[in-house]
Amino acid sequence: MTILRHELRRGKTALLIWTGVIALLLAICIFLFPEMKKEMESISEMFASMGSFTAAFGMDRLSFGTLTGYYAIECGNVLGLGGAFFASLIAAAMLSKEEKGRTAEFLLTHPVSRTRIVTEKLAALIIQILAMNLMIWLVSAGSMLAVGEEIPWKEVGLMHLSYLLLQIELCGICFGISAFISRGSLGIGLGIAALMYFMNLISNIAEAAEPLKYITPFAYCSGADIVTNGTLDWSLVAIGCGFTAAGIAAAYIKYLKKDIAA
Amino acid sequence: MEAVKTDKLTKYYGRTRGIDGLDLTVEKGECFGFIGPNGAGKSTTIRTLLGLLSPTSGSASVLGMNVLRDKKEILRRVGYLPSETLFYPGMKVRDILRFSAGLRSADCSDAAAVLCERLQLDPSRRIDDLSFGNRKKVGIVCALQADPELLILDEPTGGLDPLIQKEFFDILSERSRRGVTVFISSHVLHEIQRNCTRAAVIRDGRVIACGRVDELSKTSAKRISFRGTVDLTGLEGIRDLNESGDGAGFLYNGAMDALLCRLAAGSVSDLNISDPDLDEIFMHYYTKED
Numbered sequence: 001m002t003i004l005r006h007e008l009r010r011g012k013t014a015l016l017i018w019t020g021v022i023a024l025l026l027a028i029c030i031f032l033f034p035e036m037k038k039e040m041e042s043i044s045e046m047f048a049s050m051g052s053f054t055a056a057f058g059m060d061r062l063s064f065g066t067l068t069g070y071y072a073i074e075c076g077n078v079l080g081l082g083g084a085f086f087a088s089l090i091a092a093a094m095l096s097k098e099e100k101g102r103t104a105e106f107l108l109t110h111p112v113s114r115t116r117i118v119t120e121k122l123a124a125l126i127i128q129i130l131a132m133n134l135m136i137w138l139v140s141a142g143s144m145l146a147v148g149e150e151i152p153w154k155e156v157g158l159m160h161l162s163y164l165l166l167q168i169e170l171c172g173i174c175f176g177i178s179a180f181i182s183r184g185s186l187g188i189g190l191g192i193a194a195l196m197y198f199m200n201l202i203s204n205i206a207e208a209a210e211p212l213k214y215i216t217p218f219a220y221c222s223g224a225d226i227v228t229n230g231t232l233d234w235s236l237v238a239i240g241c242g243f244t245a246a247g248i249a250a251a252y253i254k255y256l257k258k259d260i261a262a
Numbered sequence: 263m264e265a266v267k268t269d270k271l272t273k274y275y276g277r278t279r280g281i282d283g284l285d286l287t288v289e290k291g292e293c294f295g296f297i298g299p300n301g302a303g304k305s306t307t308i309r310t311l312l313g314l315l316s317p318t319s320g321s322a323s324v325l326g327m328n329v330l331r332d333k334k335e336i337l338r339r340v341g342y343l344p345s346e347t348l349f350y351p352g353m354k355v356r357d358i359l360r361f362s363a364g365l366r367s368a369d370c371s372d373a374a375a376v377l378c379e380r381l382q383l384d385p386s387r388r389i390d391d392l393s394f395g396n397r398k399k400v401g402i403v404c405a406l407q408a409d410p411e412l413l414i415l416d417e418p419t420g421g422l423d424p425l426i427q428k429e430f431f432d433i434l435s436e437r438s439r440r441g442v443t444v445f446i447s448s449h450v451l452h453e454i455q456r457n458c459t460r461a462a463v464i465r466d467g468r469v470i471a472c473g474r475v476d477e478l479s480k481t482s483a484k485r486i487s488f489r490g491t492v493d494l495t496g497l498e499g500i501r502d503l504n505e506s507g508d509g510a511g512f513l514y515n516g517a518m519d520a521l522l523c524r525l526a527a528g529s530v531s532d533l534n535i536s537d538p539d540l541d542e543i544f545m546h547y548y549t550k551e552d
Contacts, residue, residue, distance in 0.1 A: 002361065002364035002365055002367075003365075006350075006361055010350065010352075101348065101350070101351070102346065102348040103348055103349060103350055104314075105314065105344050105348075106344070106347075106348065106349060106362075106404075107365075108312075108313070108314055109312050109314070109337060109340075109342040109344075110337060110362065110365035110366060111334050111335070111337040111338035111365070111366055112334070112337075112365050113333075113334050257316065259275075259314070259315045259316060260309070260314040260315070261275070261315075
């Protein structure tokens with residue numbers, strides 16, 4: 001557990017900053033809800049006239065006047081993008097940072113198998129993602145109670161679960177990539193998260209691009225679908241699990257055989 | 263039993279040569295020097311022995327164990343000091359030492375405290391605030407604190423002041439007396455001459471000379487330079503003669519008393535006799551090889 005503890009200690013600051021920022025933004029959004037509810041009519045009209053972007057964000061099927069609809073659109077984007085960036089960034093850097101910072105030689109010349117290194121680093125990632133989601137969920141629920149709204153437990157729970165799964169999927173993919181690179185993890189992490197996000201928007205707008213939903217994890221995080229169906233699209237989640245497993249497997253296969261150059 | 267043995271060990275990075283058919287034997291308990299210029303393959307050899315690189319062909323064993331199969335057990339019994347000691351930023355020295363010990367599942371706090379004191383290393387300082395030499399000391403403590411059977415030290419004295427260098431070699435000598443094998447890769451010839459019993463010279467990924475240090479040194483010339491007027495005509499063993507207006511410099515591989523006679527007969531206001539640069543030693547071996 002030495003490497004796990006080491007990684008958690010080293011990642012603590014970034015985790016607190018990202019969690020703090022996302023939780024703060026979510027809380028601000030929720031605290032704005034009572035005001036939004038009063039102006040529901042004009043806001044709904046405005047969003048309905050945004051053409052294809054209305055569909056892109058699922059605003060054609062959700063009402064801004066309900067906490068569920070408002071949370072799915074406003075807070076979903078904050079949590080979705082913020083969480084995706086965080087998970088991608090830390091995962092893309094997790095293995096590569098040892099070579100970039102030239103600490104790989106130090107770490108890998110201790111009597112620790114590479115399998116253990118990969119496993120403990122992966123565990124550190126999952127723990128950080130779980131911790132962030134738990135803290136955000138608590139802040140979110142607390143904020144809803146603070147503004148006097150009844151918490152739609154099922155819908156909010158499913159939305160948070162979907163974003164947790166999204167982060168784990170991006171984490172798995174970026175972790176796999178991390179084993180192949182020795183620098184440039186920042187650009188790759190941000191790039192993959194942004195690419196997946198925009199793929200989802202495009203697949204929502206253009207019918208021809210609909211198959212993209214099988215690639216991007218944002219597809220199973222659609223608040224409109226979750227609220228409408230009362231469940232996640234488990235077939236898309238299963239595909240996502242496949243990508244996650246492939247990323248993690250690639251990380252093990254590559255890192256176990258990788259030459260660590262000077 | 264051999265502490266290190268390589269048999270036609272070869273490592274290519276794509277089409278670039280790292281080492282090529284390297285044969286090397288280091289006996290258990292000896293202090294062995296590994297000499298070579300940059301790019302000769304010293305680090306590639308060490309990295310292959312430690313499992314950081316997979317050999318392209320050939321085989322290597324450390325403490326009788328195969329470097330590919332028994333990597334973890336080898337690393338448990340080896341202490342390694344890299345030439346560039348880089349650690350995780352933001353950590354304190356004591357955290358690094360504890361982390362290193364933790365990776366060995368060992369409590370090395372007593373040994374670390376003794377080593378820190380002897381090397382004058384303050385464990386409460388942050389890694390980022392340390393000079394190159396002090397970071398090297400951290401690397402030394404990490405390599406030594408678990409009391410390994412084999413020490414592999416890559417350019418160990420870079421950045422260390424002479425007093426600490428002496429203390430460091432005293433520690434190595436104590437370990438060596440207890441049966442620890444020491445493998446030193448260095449550019450500093452006198453370090454190898456003073457502290458090692460045997461050495462190997464590597465060039466272009468191959469060992470071009472290997473044997474007892476005193477035997478290897480015998481073949482090396484001295485660098486002579488003087489100010490004044492001396493008749494060197496006919497003196498055998500002079501190479502690379504460079505005469506200036508007020509003196510001369512050359513490599514000398516002949517009889518020392520003959521040279522001293524010539525110097526005494528001349529008019530000399532200043533004289534310097536030193537070991538040739540390592541480059542010159544290499545040149546000697548290269549010339550011999552070619």
